[in-house]
Amino acid sequence: MQPIRTIESRTVVLPFTNIDTDQIIPARFLTTTTKEGLGKLAFSDWRYEASGAPKSDFILNRPESSGCAILVGGRNFGCGSSREHAPWALLDYGFRAVISTEIADIFRSNSLKNGLLPIVVDEATHQWLLDNPGAQLRIDLETSTLTLPTGTSVQFPIEGFARYCLLNGTDEMGFLLSRSDAITKFEQGRA
Template sequence: MQAIKYIEGVAAVIENNNIDTDQIIPAEHLKITNKNGLGEHLFSNWRYNPENQENKNFVLNKQETRNSKILIAGDNFGCGSSREHAPWALLDFGIQVIISSSIADIFRNNSIKNGLLPIVIDKSSHEFLLQQNAKIIVVNIEKQQIEVEGKTIDFELEPFVRYCFLNGMDQLDFILSQQNKITEYEQQQKRYA
């Protein structure tokens, strides 16, 4: 993982509530065990028509939002199954941040472990952000703030999650960074055995 203090980019808005992991990455694409290339199948049932041509009306196919780094989604994003392919597909597509008024717990945990930042904000701020399609948004992880159109929105991150993103490490990297303390503890325990 790479250290991230802030992410600036164009926002894409999908207002739908209850977007589940099968909508994010349909089941027929789960045979892939490599993360690379999954972005091509992100929201494939919405992005492509039955003839496998791009749906020009879908937000991530539009010129102004095709390269979005920030996805603002309706309530209860990432519900459904626990497939880790969902955050993999979002990241491979280029999405680095998901913002919603609520994010399903398993999806949220899978996202954090893979370097996709899930942000939950209050309802009124969420309503405002749902109106910001194709606008430049800055997500400042250090300050825990979202900036758009002259407005600042505060959000909360668990201290450990914030630490990991700011220092470019996942949970395993953190454990490995504590190797000296772990070794010291194990040696102390041997003395008492």
């Protein structure tokens, strides 16, 4: 995982409520165990015609979305079934953070474990983001703040251990492995 300290990017806005994991990455693409290449499949049913041609009116197919690392979704983002493929697809597309007023617990957990920062904001901030697609934002994970182009900064909640892992670019297993000497010493002392 890449460490996250700050993210500075324009936003892509998908204002729909209840964007579920099957919309993020349809179940027919869950046969792979690799993360690479899933970005082109993110929101596949919304992005492509049945023929496979890109839909020109879908936001991810428009030039202004190129290079954006922050996705703003409607309320209840990531609901539905648990699948790590959903954050994998978003990360492979190039997103580093997802912002909403409500993010489903399982999606949030899978995101944090895979290096995607899920950010929950208040209704007023969310509405501003929905009304201003393409806004340039600054996310500071060290201070847990999101700064709007207006200069307004908002705090967002994040669990301490998850924050530590994201800041250091490690997952839970990596964290445990980094403590293997201390674990070995402890176990030898118990024997």
